[in-house]
Amino acid sequence: MQNIRVTLVIQNCxxxxxxxxxxxxxxxxxxxxxxxxxxxxxxxxxxTGYAPANLSNAVALDSVWINKLNRLAQKHNIAILTGLVEKAAAGKIYATHLVIRPDQPVARYRKIHLSPFEAPYFSCGDDADVFKFKGVYFGIQLCYDAHFPELSTAMALKRADIIFFPHASPRGTPGEKSASWKRHLTARAFDNAVFVAAVNQVGENNAGLDFPGISMMIGPDGFLAGENIAYENKIKTHVLDMSLLEHIRTHKMRYFLPNRRGNLIDE
Known part of the structure; x- marks a missing residue:
């Protein structure tokens, strides 16, 4: 499989x-x-920025700006993964991440696990979909989702090669956020033999929150593949050697998923 280049954008929002x-x-x-x-x-x-109690911040999906992103994806032959507070039908509000790819309908992931600060305002998504681009299968989880290992396993069982973890996490310094991510995101990668990529907002958001700017790439072996600390808008591009997936997944003692006994897990 060819190498894949992933750009993680630390952004003030x-x-x-x-x-x-x-x-x-x-x-x-x-x-x-x-x-x-x-x-x-x-x-x-x-x-939209992150302020769960500010429901006026939610926006409907609008063809004008979505079409502009579609044209950019088409022009550059890239997949754009971007997020918002979505105002959906019947007044429901979702934490949503859009998947915009050339020549494909816009797809979306709606956050499945809501934190205690979000649950009073947002509705939960129900679909752990896996998407495809340039031969790569990928899933998306949002921030608090990362703390529920079975969601990553569900995506891995659907053939995910990469799981992206966009965050709006205001707690701690960049160093503290790095230590937290290294505790649990490395496990999501190692247990499921997938690349894991995470990126956070940065700086003050005009709603009383201040975000530690950080992005991180973890290999399917569970080892850190790259990290970026920032105090302003900043991007970092990671080159993923996709042959590492095959190396891990053909190793009898390094690929655990095929030996999982899912029947022991209560629904």
Whole structure:
């Protein structure tokens, strides 16, 4: 399998400034394209900012700005993964991440596990879908989702090669966030033999929250493959050697998923 280039975008995402955030997103997509990336991945809710109690911050999916992102994906032959607070039908509000690829309908992942701070305001998603681009199968989880190992396993069983973890996590310093991610995200990668990529917002968001800027790439062997600490908007492109997946998955003592006894897990 060919190498895949993934650009992780640490982005400042002020609340109630959709036009500003969208313009920054377009700018960063173009910058990532200059690095010949295949995927450009933004933090959770990068378009709207993160303020769960501020329901006026939610936006409906609009063909005008979505079409602009579609044209960018088509122009650069890349997949764009970008997030927002989605105002859906019947007044439901979701934490949503969009998947925008050339010549394919816009897909989305709606956050399945809501934190105690989010549950009073958002609805839960129900679909742990896996998507495909350039021969790579990938899943998306949002922030709090990362703490539920069975969700990563469900995606791995659907053939995910990469799981992306966009975050809007305001707690701690970049060093503390790094230590936290290394505790649990390395396990998600190692147990399921998948690449794991995580990226957070950065800086103050005009709603009383301050985010530690960090992104991280972890290999399917569970080892750290790259990390980026930032105090402003910043991108980092990682080159993934996809042959490492085959190396791990053909090793009898390093690929655990085929020997999983799923019947022991209560529904």
């Amino acid at each position: 002020p609340v109630n400034r959709f036009a500003h955030n969208f313009a920054q997103t377009v700018k960063q997509v173009s910058a990532a394209a200059l690095q010949n990336c295949d995927f450009v991945v933004f933090p959770e809710m990068n378009l």
